[in-house]
Amino acid sequence: MTAVRAGAGADADDDAVGEEAGPAGSWWRRVGPVKRTVAVVVALVVGVNLVLGALDLLLGSDPGGPTGSSLATGDDGVAGWADLLEVRDVPVTRLRTPLEDAEIDPDATLVVSEPAQDLAPDAQQAVAAHVARGGRLVAVGPAATGALAAATGVDPGWADGGPDAPVPLADRPEVAGVERLSGEGRGRYLTPDGLTPLVGGGGEVTAVVDGRVVGVADPSLLWNRHLAEADDAAFALALVGEGPVVFAEAEHGYGASRGLGALPLSWRLAAAGLAVAALLGMWSAGQRFGPVERPTRALPPARAAYVDAVAAALSRTGRPPPPAHAPSPEDPP
Numbered sequence: 001m002t003a004v005r006a007g008a009g010a011d012a013d014d015d016a017v018g019e020e021a022g023p024a025g026s027w028w029r030r031v032g033p034v035k036r037t038v039a040v041v042v043a044l045v046v047g048v049n050l051v052l053g054a055l056d057l058l059l060g061s062d063p064g065g066p067t068g069s070s071l072a073t074g075d076d077g078v079a080g081w082a083d084l085l086e087v088r089d090v091p092v093t094r095l096r097t098p099l100e101d102a103e104i105d106p107d108a109t110l111v112v113s114e115p116a117q118d119l120a121p122d123a124q125q126a127v128a129a130h131v132a133r134g135g136r137l138v139a140v141g142p143a144a145t146g147a148l149a150a151a152t153g154v155d156p157g158w159a160d161g162g163p164d165a166p167v168p169l170a171d172r173p174e175v176a177g178v179e180r181l182s183g184e185g186r187g188r189y190l191t192p193d194g195l196t197p198l199v200g201g202g203g204e205v206t207a208v209v210d211g212r213v214v215g216v217a218d219p220s221l222l223w224n225r226h227l228a229e230a231d232d233a234a235f236a237l238a239l240v241g242e243g244p245v246v247f248a249e250a251e252h253g254y255g256a257s258r259g260l261g262a263l264p265l266s267w268r269l270a271a272a273g274l275a276v277a278a279l280l281g282m283w284s285a286g287q288r289f290g291p292v293e294r295p296t297r298a299l300p301p302a303r304a305a306y307v308d309a310v311a312a313a314l315s316r317t318g319r320p321p322p323p324a325h326a327p328s329p330e331d332p333p
Contacts, residue, residue: 042277045273046270066252068114068252069114074224076223084227084236084237085236093108095246095248096249096254098250099123099127099248104135105246112127112147112251116251118143123147128151131151136240137212138214138216138240139215140222142187148213151213152194152195152211154194156189156190156192156205156217161185161186162187162188162204162217163183163185163188163201164184165201166180168199169200170197174238181231184220184226192205205217
């Protein structure tokens with residue numbers, strides 16, 4: 001009896017330990033090594049994504065991106081220009097639809113900044129149509145010269161070189177608050193006749209204007225690495241005027257993202273990890289329902305089998321079997 005009580009006490013201690021471990025500990029002991037491995041992998045994937053997401057929010061992403069793109073944070077991108085506008089409460093749109101297929105707000109300023117290649121004729125016509133509807137255009141860099149020519153009817157030509165510290169050449173709103181700019185002399189217009197010289201120096205023209213159209217031959221004046229120098233930030237703000245600003249990004253290789261493709265990669269990985277974790281949880285929860293129910297109920301053994309078992313037990317003790325029936329008082333002793 002003492003041994004039985006000790007065993008019972010040990011069982012009670014095990015139950016207490018199991019209760020203290022909680023559902024998580026009980027689940028971990030119950031599952032097999034495969035499920036434990038899957039659970040560890042899922043936890044690592046989710047944890048790494050959470051850590052990377054937190055670091056990205058705190059430290060930001062590595063600088064990079066296509067030259068002249070408003071999504072590019074590298075030295076030769078213009079993400080700083082877009083951010084500067086947003087800080088000033090100017091609505092900014094990164095247009096991922098090709099210009100020939102896009103519907104652009106006529107009140108918006110369209111910025112075509114250093115496209116990867118010269119615009120196709122259809123895209124140039126779309127730019128000219130935007131200006132004809134009352135919109136503004138800022139064409140930056142050599143590959144945007146075709147858009148400038150389509151919108152103004154004048155091809156100013158483009159060549160490498162130019163002043164690295166140009167100054168305003170006209171009293172226009174596009175250079176309001178600008179006294180001197182800082183760049184790298186990466187472009188100038190050769191034949192700007194018919195267009196109003198806006199910025200330049202040393203007899204060379206770096207930027208031109210014609211009504212609601214502005215052309216900037218030297219894109220470095222608007223790059224991230226020079227935006228905080230001289231009056232480049234004031235120039236970037238004055239160029240676009242009032243109203244919303246649309247940066248053409250399809251011409252940098254950015255396509256429209258839909259469905260799951262619109263989500264950041266870290267979000268998609270985290271979602272996949274959570275999905276696997278949910279499936280694993282359902283799998284482990286299914287084990288708690290036990291085996292499949294038997295088709296028939298297990299009945300106790302027949303009474304005759306019970307009697308035979310008792311008789312066998314009594315025969316092993318050496319005692320006579322009990323009478324077949326209870327003795328009557330009238331029977332002799």
